[in-house]
Every structure is written in C-alpha cells, then in structure tokens.
Amino acid sequence: MAGRTALTALAVAIGALLVARATDPAPKTAFATGFWCGPPLEQSTPARFRQVLAAGFTFSMPPCGDGSGFTVAENRRILDAARAAGIPVVVFDHRMQRALDDPGARAQLLDGIVDSYRSHPALGGYYVYDEVEPERIAAASAVVAGLRTRDPQHPAYVSLFPNYARIPNYGQYVRDLVRRAHPAEVIYDYYPFLAAGSDRVGFFSNLSLIRRVSLESSRPFWFFAQLTQIPGLRRASESEKRWEALQALAYGARGLMFFTYWSGVSSDWPEPGVIDPRTGLPTAHYAEVRRVNDQVRVLAQQLAAAKSTGVFHNGPLAPGAVPRPPHAPVSISGRAPITVGLFASARYRYALLANRNYRAKVSTTVVLSYGARRPERFDLKRGRWIAVRPIRARAHSVSARLELGLAAAALFRMRKPVPAGPLRR
Numbered sequence: 001m002a003g004r005t006a007l008t009a010l011a012v013a014i015g016a017l018l019v020a021r022a023t024d025p026a027p028k029t030a031f032a033t034g035f036w037c038g039p040p041l042e043q044s045t046p047a048r049f050r051q052v053l054a055a056g057f058t059f060s061m062p063p064c065g066d067g068s069g070f071t072v073a074e075n076r077r078i079l080d081a082a083r084a085a086g087i088p089v090v091v092f093d094h095r096m097q098r099a100l101d102d103p104g105a106r107a108q109l110l111d112g113i114v115d116s117y118r119s120h121p122a123l124g125g126y127y128v129y130d131e132v133e134p135e136r137i138a139a140a141s142a143v144v145a146g147l148r149t150r151d152p153q154h155p156a157y158v159s160l161f162p163n164y165a166r167i168p169n170y171g172q173y174v175r176d177l178v179r180r181a182h183p184a185e186v187i188y189d190y191y192p193f194l195a196a197g198s199d200r201v202g203f204f205s206n207l208s209l210i211r212r213v214s215l216e217s218s219r220p221f222w223f224f225a226q227l228t229q230i231p232g233l234r235r236a237s238e239s240e241k242r243w244e245a246l247q248a249l250a251y252g253a254r255g256l257m258f259f260t261y262w263s264g265v266s267s268d269w270p271e272p273g274v275i276d277p278r279t280g281l282p283t284a285h286y287a288e289v290r291r292v293n294d295q296v297r298v299l300a301q302q303l304a305a306a307k308s309t310g311v312f313h314n315g316p317l318a319p320g321a322v323p324r325p326p327h328a329p330v331s332i333s334g335r336a337p338i339t340v341g342l343f344a345s346a347r348y349r350y351a352l353l354a355n356r357n358y359r360a361k362v363s364t365t366v367v368l369s370y371g372a373r374r375p376e377r378f379d380l381k382r383g384r385w386i387a388v389r390p391i392r393a394r395a396h397s398v399s400a401r402l403e404l405g406l407a408a409a410a411l412f413r414m415r416k417p418v419p420a421g422p423l424r425r
Helices: 046-054 072-085 096-101 103-117 134-150 170-181 203-217 238-250 284-302
Strands: 032-035 089-091 123-129 156-158 186-189 221-226 255-259 307-314 330-332 338-344 348-355 362-369 376-379 384-387 397-404 409-415
Touching (some): 032 284, 096 123, 103 123, 134 156, 186 255, 221 238, 238 338, 238 409, 255 284, 348 362, 362 409
Parallel strands (some): 032 255, 089 123
Antiparallel strands (some): 330 362, 338 348, 376 409
16 A cells, blocks of 8 residues: 555554553553554664653554564564553564465464563564455464464454555455454554545545444454655644544544554655654654544543444535434534534443534534433543533423534533434434
C-alpha cells in the first residue's frame, strides 16, 4: 500500500497489545491507541517510551526497517526499556518471515520465537503480517494459530488492506481472513485525505463492512488512521485526525492507530511523523495526536460496557451510509452532517453524535427519547455525566441544542427502558 510498503514489508500484529496485558505498571484500558513505527533500536530507551505514553498511546510498535536485525538480543533491549517506562511492545522477530514462508520449519521457528519472549512482562504481542494479500491468508493464519497454541496469553495479529486496494471481492477477503486466522481484533487501515485536497469516497463503506464483520465474528475492530503526508496523500490536520478517530468510534471501533510515529524522511517521503528522526524532537503532530488520543479514549471508556447496535447518518449520505431508521431513539433537525452511533449496555442506551464536517462547526437540535429518567450528556471537560438541558420537554422526549466544533462529538446516554423514537425525523 502507498506509504507503508515504502517503509517496510515486515508484518503487523498490532493486536491486543490489549494493553490490558501490558507491562507490570500499565493500567487497563477499554480502548487501545497505537501507531506504525516505534522508536528505532538506538532510541529505544525508557525516556523515549515515556514520551510515547505522554502522547496518549497505550502500546508501542516495533521499529520499522528492511527486515534485517530484530534479533532476540535487540528485541529484549527494546522490551527492557519499555518495561522501565511501563508500556507494552509488539515484537517483530527476524524468524517470523521464514515461519510464514517455510511450512516445514514453521513449528520449530515458532517454538523458538515464543520461548524467546513469552515470559517478558513488557511483551504485548507478536508482529506477524501487515496487509496480508489474499493468497497469503493461509500462511498467515497458520502462523497466528501456531503462536496462539504456544502462547495464548499474547496475541499475534495480521492486518487487512483497505477497500481501495485492488482485491477482487473485498468483503469475502475480509471474512476469509477473520474466519481462518481468528484474530483477537479485526485490524485495517484507510487513508482518506488525498494530496489534491479531495477525500476518498469509500471511507464509510469500508467502515460499515468492518463493523459488520466485527459483530458477526464477535471480535472488536481497530482502525489505522492517516497522519503523515506521503506520496498521493496530504498531511492530516488535527480536525482531520479527530474526524477519523471519532467516526471510527461512532461505528464501534475499540482501537485507533496512527501512521506514522517514527519514520524516515526523504525526497519521496517528505514529512516526518510524530517524531522527527533528524532531530529526535516531537513535530506538530505530537500535541495534535495527544489531544485526539485523550479525547477518544475518554469517550470510549464510557462505552466500554456497551455494544454497537446501529449507525446512521443525518444529512447527505456518503456511499455505505444509511439514514435514520424509523423509531430510533435519536433524531436530528435539518440536514446537519452528523454520524450517530448507537450503543447499548445492561443499564443504558448511548448515542455518540459526531460531526462529519472537519472544516466547519454544526449547530442543530437533537431529540432524545427517554423513559423514567431524563437523558444525560457526558461533559468532557469535567469528566462526568450531566443532565441534558432541554429547550423543549415532552412526556418521553427532550429537544436540546447541539453545537459541535470541527469534527467534534457529543455522547448521550438514556437509562433503560427507552421508548421508541418518532417514526420520522
């Protein structure tokens, strides 16, 4: 894929670093945040990994490279530094490629890989394959299964191509990988912001399919977001980064990764990622990503016990989007471009309303159905739920003004049982 293949053809198994399995001091989280390309070996120090944590990331990826190196000694240096900082790391081992390519040697190679890292407290997972081609699904699945058998505590993952890759029957491709590899997370990337200033049109089609497969397979999905300017793609602004994150969250994503954190700079690769490798200093991306990571993780934490039950779009419909279904508990006045993600837990129904416009604010009226208790809105600044202040109240619905900044979102909850909303908006 444009961008990543220029960096490396290694493998991605970002999977559940699930931070829940992290290093000794790392806290559990309901939402994982990561990136492509961790600090290079010579920069893999406790201070550098604390810098990763301070940017709002919950795990670190291995460094990028050409496939050489990544010996046990080198990986253990990385793991030791990460443990000192309190962050898990996904490990890429130099034997992994051969394990993929050589079925006869696979069992012995996987034995060696697992024995080398399984007991390290900073191990977050095994890095296997990035954007697996359809013809490589069988090999990748066999490696994932082999690692899972040997070390069920540390997942090994592959990632999927986006729908704009030239893959016939993309939906079947996604389902084949999930069915055969049984990944802990369904991971894919989508880079929507083109260099010419326009956006790809298949963002929501891809998101909708991944959500559907995630629910069918009872596996959470993670989304890899665009950050760095690379050939054919523009630099993602802060509002564009937030747009990617919150749209994915509205669809039920449980993890967010950015491309890239620490990558090379050349004439073909003009912009550094979150860290500039020439100076070792943070770029402007650092503060932007930190704010986006912090916001999306706070919102996701409120949805940790909830399951995605539906998504609809208000206003113009992009390919793959659907309008509000009859009787949904949320309706929006006018044609404000808002994505509504619906969720449910044992006690509540939730609605995440995300502005689809990353260039302008939106102002509208939202109508929320409720039962015995008035709806609440989550206050991001104070970190708590507050009662909705209605501009109009009826027996089992309230109308409230909704002001959303560029690509911003608002989270509401209604205590169950919640009556059906109106047939039409």
